[in-house]
Amino acid sequence: MTPMIDGASGFxxxxxxxxxxxxxxxxxxxxxxxxxxxxxxxxxxxxxRLAGENPASVRRDLSRLGSxxxxxxxxxxxxxxxxxxxxxxxxxxxxVVLIGVGNLGRALIHSKGFFHNGPTPVGIFDADPEVIGTxxxxxxxxxxxxxxxxxxxxxxxxxxxxxSAPQAQGVVERLVAAGxxxxxxxxxxxxxVPSHVTIRYVDLSIELQALxxxxxxxxxxxxxxxxxxxxxxxxxxxMGRRTKR
Amino acid sequence: MTPMIDGASGFxxxxxxxxxxxxxxxxxxxxxxxxxxxxxxxxxxxxxRLAGENPASVRRDLSRLGSxxxxxxxxxxxxxxxxxxxxxxxxxxxxVVLIGVGNLGRALIHSKGFFHNGPTPVGIFDADPEVIGTxxxxxxxxxxxxxxxxxxxxxxxxxxxxxSAPQAQGVVERLVAAGxxxxxxxxxxxxxVPSHVTIRYVDLSIELQALxxxxxxxxxxxxxxxxxxxxxxxxxxxMGRRTKR
DNA sequence: TGTTGTGAACCGTTTCACAGCC
DNA sequence: GGCTGTGAAACGGTTCACAACA
Numbered sequence: 001m002t003p004m005i006d007g008a009s010g011f012x013x014x015x016x017x018x019x020x021x022x023x024x025x026x027x028x029x030x031x032x033x034x035x036x037x038x039x040x041x042x043x044x045x046x047x048x049r050l051a052g053e054n055p056a057s058v059r060r061d062l063s064r065l066g067s068x069x070x071x072x073x074x075x076x077x078x079x080x081x082x083x084x085x086x087x088x089x090x091x092x093x094x095x096v097v098l099i100g101v102g103n104l105g106r107a108l109i110h111s112k113g114f115f116h117n118g119p120t121p122v123g124i125f126d127a128d129p130e131v132i133g134t135x136x137x138x139x140x141x142x143x144x145x146x147x148x149x150x151x152x153x154x155x156x157x158x159x160x161x162x163x164s165a166p167q168a169q170g171v172v173e174r175l176v177a178a179g180x181x182x183x184x185x186x187x188x189x190x191x192x193v194p195s196h197v198t199i200r201y202v203d204l205s206i207e208l209q210a211l212x213x214x215x216x217x218x219x220x221x222x223x224x225x226x227x228x229x230x231x232x233x234x235x236x237x238x239m240g241r242r243t244k245r
Numbered sequence: 246m247t248p249m250i251d252g253a254s255g256f257x258x259x260x261x262x263x264x265x266x267x268x269x270x271x272x273x274x275x276x277x278x279x280x281x282x283x284x285x286x287x288x289x290x291x292x293x294r295l296a297g298e299n300p301a302s303v304r305r306d307l308s309r310l311g312s313x314x315x316x317x318x319x320x321x322x323x324x325x326x327x328x329x330x331x332x333x334x335x336x337x338x339x340x341v342v343l344i345g346v347g348n349l350g351r352a353l354i355h356s357k358g359f360f361h362n363g364p365t366p367v368g369i370f371d372a373d374p375e376v377i378g379t380x381x382x383x384x385x386x387x388x389x390x391x392x393x394x395x396x397x398x399x400x401x402x403x404x405x406x407x408x409s410a411p412q413a414q415g416v417v418e419r420l421v422a423a424g425x426x427x428x429x430x431x432x433x434x435x436x437x438v439p440s441h442v443t444i445r446y447v448d449l450s451i452e453l454q455a456l457x458x459x460x461x462x463x464x465x466x467x468x469x470x471x472x473x474x475x476x477x478x479x480x481x482x483x484m485g486r487r488t489k490r
Numbered sequence: 491t492g493t494t495g496t497g498a499a500c501c502g503t504t505t506c507a508c509a510g511c512c
Numbered sequence: 513g514g515c516t517g518t519g520a521a522a523c524g525g526t527t528c529a530c531a532a533c534a
Contacts, residue, residue: 107348
């Protein structure tokens with residue numbers, strides 16, 4: 001008995017690997033510019049070139065959304081755009097709260113691209129009385145006292161944390177108690193949450209430190225030495241985007 | 246004949262996997278707070294708990310820096326801090342330029358944590374005449390005309406790109422021509438560079454979209470349906486930090 | 491002919507499990 | 513007894529290579 005899964009255009013979101021989830025928005029952006037230019041079809045080779053990915057990866061990624069392509073021709077741009085939109089539910093925006101209106105929080109609020117394709121801010125919060133009540137990108141900064149009420153009212157599940165590391169864990173506990181289950185954390189600290197809560201860590205300073213590391217490697221390689229005592233080396237680099245904690 | 250590698254405390258930086266490179270700064274931050282508190286020893290279990298990592302991962306990561314631990318006791322905090330410092334050459338800061346003094350650029354310049362542990366800004370640049378000449382975090386914003394001169398003067402290899410997507414590719418070509426080989430790109434665009442150039446992509450909007458995706462998955466799972474036609478589902482999430490392009 | 495969709499090989503990373511050592 | 517360092521298995525993701533097909 002075969003379970004009735006994968007109907008005509010049905011596919012299983014939860015089977016989409018994380019790496020693919022992170023690439024689909026990249027494809028989406030490229031395809032949308034194609035759409036604006038009236039281009040109707042694209043091959044995995046061309047999309048791969050523009051996205052910086054191997055064509056086989058592109059095909060494997062898109063195949064997760066169903067069998068969207070046409071052999072000998074390529075992918076219909078509009079079809080793929082629609083399917084990615086469906087997967088990310090860009091049609092029904094997800095309410096998001098942002099906590100911490102410092103420099104980074106302000107930058108994100110004002111950024112055109114950040115709250116885009118699904119997520120929509122419904123409230124921004126800070127602990128500093130000097131900041132509370134000011135307006136930022138059309139939102140009045142609220143006291144953290146209002147967190148629970150706003151989360152309940154809009155059924156918020158996603159929070160963006162742009163506050164300082166010492167404040168983060170305490171706020172997270174309130175958020176989780178209020179029903180938030182997805183956190184995007186910019187604070188340089190490891191958060192401890194119940195297992196049903198998902199956290200993405202973005203640590204900008206680590207990204208830069210990693211580049212410094214690779215520069216050091218390259219310099220030592222040219223100088224022909226290991227760290228500590230002398231040694232023999234060979235190798236090179238290549239680079240990427242995101243990982244886990 | 247065995248090549249003379251790995252002396253007393255010698256180790257091969259280029260053999261350190263990327264995943265480990267991204268975790269070492271996390272350990273470093275935790276260990277430094279331990280050091281300040283006068284704690285001298287830590288086990289992989291405790292460090293793992295604080296870093297959100299499996300103890301075996303911690304041991305494997307630290308073992309890349311040499312055999313630093315003591316069986317039965319754990320790791321000497323000061324020793325590990327020193328070794329991570331050496332690997333990241335935090336002692337000899339790497340000069341960095343930042344291009345694009347918009348909201349995000351400003352946020353990074355003012356952030357305490359961003360230029361830390363190695364990287365040090367030597368110049369910040371923008372194309373907008375309104376912004377050029379203003380001061381930001383102690384740096385006068387320079388015209389992009391000055392890029393080549395500053396890069397040559399300080400032997401800059403690392404650039405942080407916080408400019409808008411349409412400007413990015415053009416600036417990157419100038420940077421690469423001037424000798425920059427490591428790029429930290431915040432613009433939502435895939436950059437095309439010669440193969441000796443390393444790029445790290447940080448796309449903040451994708452991070453948030455990924456969370457939106459997982460919320461959608463969870464909602465559909467509870468609703469018991471796949472995307473497209475109906476279907477049968479089971480599964481859950483779990484999350485991370487960074488990947489590649 | 492040209493391009494997709496995918497089995498199978500490959501590769502980097504994580505985790506288990508335990509021998510080795512303090 | 514407790515904890516490290518590491519073989520070996522497991523896992524997730526990428527890429528090759530080719531059959532299927534418009």
